[in-house]
Structure formats: structure tokens, C-alpha cells
């Protein structure tokens with residue numbers, strides 16, 4: 001382990017509470033493309049066409065083509081050591097909370113339950129008429145979409161992916177849970193992990209500021225760090241590789257091995 005990784009390990013061994021704020025980079029080593037940068041989903045693609053309410057109103061078939069392809073790719077990818085480490089952490093820390101911007105299902109498949117999917121889920125649809133949110137265990141068929149048969153609700157309304165698009169509001173109740181974590185963690189040693197997010201969309205959703213308010217240690221894990229000015233420690237490495245090295249040691253030391 002590098003000296004920085006050793007520091008993270010020491011902090012995690014001594015922590016009572018852990019909060020993780022994650023983005024697309026956590027799933028990169030599983031083979032899920034990130035949004036920004038070379039090879040990213042938004043590279044050369046007009047975001048407003050596929051990730052805004054206007055884009056969906058103008059051309060729902062184009063939007064569904066994009067999301068059906070994303071859904072279809074999920075069964076062939078698997079959680080990596082970063083997802084698994086985060087899932088194990090929820091058994092070791094109290095309070096613990098994982099907030100992800102990712103709409104894939106890799107955190108759930110790794111076992112995470114104390115999880116907020118702040119940008120929604122690819123595994124759900126929402127009716128544009130009655131508003132019902134429905135789980136979607138099987139992907140929407142790209143062939144059906146190509147044939148112009150878009151998914152519909154039992155009420156007849158057009159279904160949309162249950163993801164947050166640009167220009168849409170986040171669910172305020174999720175922020176209540178986030179603030180609840182920081183109230184509960186205010187008087188215990190806390191590590192806040194910011195992993196694999198460019199912060200371009202969220203600016204961190206106030207997480208670095210909340211961490212500072214309670215005196216938590218803020219650690220960023222990202223090969224191209226975006227929060228290093230506010231982080232106590234910025235580790236420039238892929239999250240799966242790094243947590244695959246650091247977490248087993250932390251787990252063993254906490255268990256007293």
C-alpha cells in the first residue's frame with residue numbers, strides 16, 4: 001500500500017461512522033462507461049436529446065433506444081471490489097450511508113442496502129401519466145423500441161426510465177436522510193469517502209461542506225481527483241484496485257486479527 005492508502009486504512013480502522021458519495025467511476029472497472037471524458041457516454045452526444053424531459057417529449061423513441069441499450073448491458077457486468085467493499089462497510093459502521101449517482105444496479109448486487117440512488121435507477125420505470133414507479137427486472141427490449149413499441153403502464157400511459165434528468169428536481173426526502181446521517185455522526189470519528197465522481201453535475205451536493213461541519217475526514221478516490229482542494233486526502237487511483245487493497249486490511253484490523 002502507498003503511504004496515502006495506509007493513512008486511509010488507519011482512518012477507517014479508527015472510524016465509527018462512514019459516508020460514501022459515489023459516481024460513475026465506481027462502476028468503471030466493471031466495464032460500465034462513465035459519462036464524461038474519452039469514451040464517456042456524453043462524448044459527442046447532445047445530452048439534452050437523451051437526458052432531459054424535453055428530449056423525451058420530442059422523441060421518446062430515441063431516449064428509450066439510449067436507455068434500453070444501457071439496461072441491456074447490465075446483466076453482462078458484475079460488481080467490482082469497490083462495490084463489494086462498500087457493501088461490507090455497512091455492517092461495520094454505524095451510522096453508515098452510501099449515496100450513489102449511479103443508475104446501474106451494481107451496488108445492490110454487491111449487497112448494499114443502506115443506499116440512496118439519488119439519480120434514480122435503470123431498473124425502474126415511471127408512468128408519465130399516473131406517476132406509478134414500477135420495478136423493471138427485465139430490460140426494456142431494444143428490438144421492441146426499434147419497432148416503435150415503447151413500454152406502457154397498465155393505465156395506458158407511456159413509461160419513462162425512473163432516472164433524474166437534467167432540469168429535474170431531486171427527491172427532498174433523500175436529503176433528509178443525508179442530513180440525518182450527519183446529525184448522527186456529528187460526535188463520532190467519521191470518514192467521508194468521495195469516489196469516482198467528477199462533481200460536474202452535483203458539485204458534491206454539499207457533502208464536502210457537511211463533512212467539514214462535523215469535522216469528518218474527507219477522502220477522495222479518483223484517478224483524476226476533482227475534490228482535492230477540499231479533501232483531507234486525495235488518492236489518485238482506480239477505486240476497485242485501491243479498495244481491493246485497503247479494505248481487507250481494515251476489515252482484518254477491526255476484527256482484531
Ligand code: OAD
Pocket residue numbers: 022023024025026028029034035036037040051101102119164165166195196197198199200201202221222223224225226237238239240
Ligand atoms: P462523470 O462521468 O462525470 O465522472 C466520472 C468520474 O469517475 C471522473 O472524475 C473519473 O476521473 C472517475 N473515474 C474513472 N475511472 C475511475 C475508477 N476506476 N475509479 C474511480 N474513479 C474513476 O460521472 P459522475 O460524476 O457520476 O446524471 O456524473 C454525475 C452525473 O452526470 C450522472 O449521474 C449523470 C451524468 O450526466 C444524469 O444522467 C442526470
